Amino acid sequence: MNTSRRYFLKVAGLSTFAIAAGASKGNAAEYEAYPEGLKAHRWAMVIDTRRFNSPEDMKPIVDACHKAHNVPTIPGPKEIKWIWDDTFEHAFAGDPSPILPERIEKRRFFLLCNHCTNPSCVRVCPAGATYKTPGGLVAIDYHRCVGCRFCMAACPYGSRSFNFMDPRPHVKELNPEYPTRMRGVVEKCTFCAERLEKGQMPACVEASKGAIVFGDLNDPKSIVRKMLANNFSIRRKPDLGTDPGVYYII
Amino acid sequence: MVEKVLKGSPKYYLWLLFLLSIIGYAFIVYVFQLMYGLQTTGLTRNTSWGFYIAQFTYLVGVAAAAVMLVLPATFHHYHPYHRVIVFAEFLAIGAVIMCMLFIVVDMGQPQRVMNVILHPTPNSVMFWDCTVLCGYLLLNAVIGWTSLEHESRHVEVPRWIKVLVVISIFWAFSIHTVTAFLYAGLPGRHYWLSAIMAARFLASAFCAGPALLLLCLLLLKKLTGFDPSKPVIRSLSITIAYAMGLNMFFYVLELFTAFYSGIPGHAHPIHFLFGGHEGLNVWVTGWMWTAVVLAFVSIFFLAIPKYRYNLKILPWALVALVIATWIDKGLGLLIGGFAPTPYETYEVYTPSFWEVSVGLGVFAVGALVVSILWKIALEMKKESGVPFELSEGE
Amino acid sequence: MYNSKFIIPGILVFAGLFTAPFWINAVSPKHEAVSVALPKDPVVFFGEARSKCIEPKEWMAANHMELLIEWRDQALRNNKRIYVASDGKKWQTSLQNTCMACHANKDEFCDKCHNANSVSPYCWDCHVEPQGNNK
Numbered sequence: 001m002n003t004s005r006r007y008f009l010k011v012a013g014l015s016t017f018a019i020a021a022g023a024s025k026g027n028a029a030e031y032e033a034y035p036e037g038l039k040a041h042r043w044a045m046v047i048d049t050r051r052f053n054s055p056e057d058m059k060p061i062v063d064a065c066h067k068a069h070n071v072p073t074i075p076g077p078k079e080i081k082w083i084w085d086d087t088f089e090h091a092f093a094g095d096p097s098p099i100l101p102e103r104i105e106k107r108r109f110f111l112l113c114n115h116c117t118n119p120s121c122v123r124v125c126p127a128g129a130t131y132k133t134p135g136g137l138v139a140i141d142y143h144r145c146v147g148c149r150f151c152m153a154a155c156p157y158g159s160r161s162f163n164f165m166d167p168r169p170h171v172k173e174l175n176p177e178y179p180t181r182m183r184g185v186v187e188k189c190t191f192c193a194e195r196l197e198k199g200q201m202p203a204c205v206e207a208s209k210g211a212i213v214f215g216d217l218n219d220p221k222s223i224v225r226k227m228l229a230n231n232f233s234i235r236r237k238p239d240l241g242t243d244p245g246v247y248y249i250i
Numbered sequence: 251m252v253e254k255v256l257k258g259s260p261k262y263y264l265w266l267l268f269l270l271s272i273i274g275y276a277f278i279v280y281v282f283q284l285m286y287g288l289q290t291t292g293l294t295r296n297t298s299w300g301f302y303i304a305q306f307t308y309l310v311g312v313a314a315a316a317v318m319l320v321l322p323a324t325f326h327h328y329h330p331y332h333r334v335i336v337f338a339e340f341l342a343i344g345a346v347i348m349c350m351l352f353i354v355v356d357m358g359q360p361q362r363v364m365n366v367i368l369h370p371t372p373n374s375v376m377f378w379d380c381t382v383l384c385g386y387l388l389l390n391a392v393i394g395w396t397s398l399e400h401e402s403r404h405v406e407v408p409r410w411i412k413v414l415v416v417i418s419i420f421w422a423f424s425i426h427t428v429t430a431f432l433y434a435g436l437p438g439r440h441y442w443l444s445a446i447m448a449a450r451f452l453a454s455a456f457c458a459g460p461a462l463l464l465l466c467l468l469l470l471k472k473l474t475g476f477d478p479s480k481p482v483i484r485s486l487s488i489t490i491a492y493a494m495g496l497n498m499f500f501y502v503l504e505l506f507t508a509f510y511s512g513i514p515g516h517a518h519p520i521h522f523l524f525g526g527h528e529g530l531n532v533w534v535t536g537w538m539w540t541a542v543v544l545a546f547v548s549i550f551f552l553a554i555p556k557y558r559y560n561l562k563i564l565p566w567a568l569v570a571l572v573i574a575t576w577i578d579k580g581l582g583l584l585i586g587g588f589a590p591t592p593y594e595t596y597e598v599y600t601p602s603f604w605e606v607s608v609g610l611g612v613f614a615v616g617a618l619v620v621s622i623l624w625k626i627a628l629e630m631k632k633e634s635g636v637p638f639e640l641s642e643g644e
Numbered sequence: 645m646y647n648s649k650f651i652i653p654g655i656l657v658f659a660g661l662f663t664a665p666f667w668i669n670a671v672s673p674k675h676e677a678v679s680v681a682l683p684k685d686p687v688v689f690f691g692e693a694r695s696k697c698i699e700p701k702e703w704m705a706a707n708h709m710e711l712l713i714e715w716r717d718q719a720l721r722n723n724k725r726i727y728v729a730s731d732g733k734k735w736q737t738s739l740q741n742t743c744m745a746c747h748a749n750k751d752e753f754c755d756k757c758h759n760a761n762s763v764s765p766y767c768w769d770c771h772v773e774p775q776g777n778n779k
Contacts, residue, residue, distance in 0.1 A: 031724035032734070070772075077294035077597060090593035096514050111593075120437050126376035127365040133723060141720050142770060146365050147288075147358020150376050152298040156438025158592035162298055162358065164289040166769075174772055177741055182769035183287035184358025197725055240437040 036199035040216035042117070042136040043191055044245040045202075046227045047110055051211035058085045058108055064207035065189070070180040072170030080161040082189040083112040083204055091248075092236060104250070110212075112204075113138060113159040113189040114236065114244030121151035121160065130186075136245065137191045145185040152186060156240050160188045217245065254629040255622050261473075262625070269618045276611020279604050280355060288358060292602040296591040297584075301601035301609055302356035304580035306349050308458070309616075310429045311451060311579065313345035313386060315459015317422035318489050324415050330481035333636070336401075336627050337470075338463055339394035344620035345459075346387040351612045353380075375431045382425045389418040398627055402634040426451050433587065441519035441586040444507075450500040451579070457493035458575040460486050461568040466620075468565055476628060477640045487564060491552035494571055498545055501578070519586040527589075527596040534585055534598075541577035544570040678760040681752035687745050690734055698729045698742075705757075709765070712739060740771050748774040 192202035215222035430448035508516035548571035686695035715737035
């Protein structure tokens with residue numbers, strides 16, 4: 001029994017109005033998950049990069065994410081982004097001078113939080129503001145973030161953005177169902193935890209028309225495992241031991 | 251004891267007033283930073299730490315340096331240091347206070363700073379850094395104050411203080427080790443991901459800290475006539491020379507690993523710091539080479555006894571050393587750590603005017619704390635009959 | 645006592661000033677309850693039009709802040725986003741989508757009481773207040 005529940009009962013017990021309600025309620029759970037919520041041991045994403053050949057293929061997906069989550073559009077190096085695209089050389093940095101086939105050289109690759117199995121950002125957070133959920137998502141509690149930016153230094157993928165200013169004036173169209181962030185906290189992709197828990201796929205997956213798939217990596221029958229079993233895929237900087245959860249089919 | 255702060259010469263008051271005016275100005279700038287967020291700084295998404303954290307790192311070293319006097323005095327009974335140990339401890343207090351302030355001004359949500367204690371996370375090095383810094387502040391305050399009080403009453407210091415002194419020796423090593431661990435455990439930041447980081451930090455701290463202390467002591471002699479005594483100056487400058495030698499040696503070790511292995515991740519940050527990248531970052535290149543030149547100048551004059559013991563040359567060698575280590579362990583370390591970005595691109599970080607303003611204010615707070623504490627220490631010494639001027643033989 | 649003719653009056657003046665808020669409060673007019681705008685129209689939650697608050701009004705007035713903190717922690721840390729009220733009704737744990745779906749008039753509901761009690765919670769630094777009003 002958590003503290004607030006105990007506190008609630010104490011207050012309720014003192015007030016006549018709650019006696020009947022309290023008795024009829026019995027031991028019912030006070031908090032529940034949505035029954036239709038999607039569950040996984042290890043959420044993972046597979047991006048079929050063969051299907052992204054022009055900026056027009058990328059934009060609707062970035063927009064879907066940024067609109068759903070009220071991600072501000074701030075020009076310049078203090079920008080905030082949850083999902084964006086870059087070239088092969090930048091996305092898979094490590095080879096200083098690769099010789100690539102033309103189709104790969106022209107292709108763009110989505111970059112986003114990898115929701116690592118061993119996330120260095122979670123390891124370094126001094127306030128427990130960034131943490132792993134039971135489904136393997138790396139989440140941030142914006143209420144608790146102190147804005148020290150240690151996680152940004154620790155993330156080898158550059159997935160995190162800091163709110164150098166109040167983001168609200170830079171959000172073009174406010175989605176009234178999702179909060180914005182405030183100045184002084186770090187934010188990033190959440191793998192749409194709030195959608196998964198209501199039984200929906202992440203916004204980018206939904207907008208990708210099948211080019212991005214999402215599922216449980218630990219379930220051999222899941223769609224991500226099927227995709228990975230039939231196609232050659234790579235991950236970003238696997239040598240760092242973070243075990244990233246985003247796979248790229250080349 | 252505290253009343254000693256109030257009585258002083260017009261020059262002393264003018265100095266305090268000067269510091270207070272800088273603090274006042276910086277405070278106003280900081281209020282704007284609080285209201286508008288860290289957009290007032292030159293920091294970016296890819297270079298997310300800069301001027302503030304650089305000063306923090308350097309000053310942890312300055313704080314740890316008191317151990318270079320306490321250790322010989324405690325474990326080797328080297329008595330000359332007892333004359334000035336309290337000044338080293340009080341300098342450490344000033345340095346730790348500056349460290350804490352630099353962390354706070356760097357935070358996006360400083361009003362939530364207590365979250366670090368309310369939600370303790372032992373897996374985070376930052377949590378341990380806060381813990382050891384607070385502990386070190388407390389240790390130095392208790393030890394410095396109590397020893398000073400006992401000295402003024404001409405009684406032996408109590409046993410429990412001696413226990414605390416031994417703890418503080420190990421604690422000093424730990425604070426800088428933990429600060430190095432902030433950097434040395436991050437995957438993907440190659441310039442920092444080095445096993446020798448903590449050793450480098452300690453070597454750099456044990457030359458820069460005593461150098462700063464010695465400079466302040468020489469200034470104190472000029473202003474008040476309090477002679478730190480010849481053996482103190484001699485022994486400290488030897489310590490500084492050895493530590494600087496080690497510090498430079500350790501950097502050469504980094505260069506060897508980076509360039510003999512030829513691994514791009516290790517070599518790129520160093521290339522960038524000293525050579526820039528396709529015309530980018532001209533100022534950092536000049537900055538780093540300045541550090542190299544000054545480092546060699548300082549080690550040359552410190553290593554040769556004839557120059558080291560010449561009080562006309564020594565202060566300049568120390569100034570060169572302090573600047574060289576400040577560049578290397580300050581902005582050099584931070585900019586090198588964030589270059590290249592995770593996408594192998596390069597960008598320029600330059601601290602903004604406002605960032606430097608707030609930083610100056612924090613330095614002024616430190617100077618104010620040290621001035622006041624040293625003033626107390628000096629008056630107490632005078633009262634208890636410690637001779638200020640010493641004859642040649644002593 | 646040394647200098648007692650200065651010290652004793654000094655202490656008295658200090659004590660008087662220090663406890664001044666109590667004295668001023670004692671002689672000033674009685675505290676008035678803040679009257680806030682309550683929603684009139686029912687709103688649909690979980691397929692059901694509801695017009696009563698999740699818990700009794702008095703309890704909510706006193707405890708909503710702690711309840712919201714509990715909601716936040718349950719949703720973010722335990723993946724539990726449904727609150728089962730003491731009458732057994734289910735609600736989504738969301739300030740924006742549950743509370744403010746009815747209490748859409750932030751100025752006359754939230755702000756009015758918060759201002760009267762001079763508290764300034766930072767909820768709306770992030771959470772979006774409704775565009776339309778349910779007065």
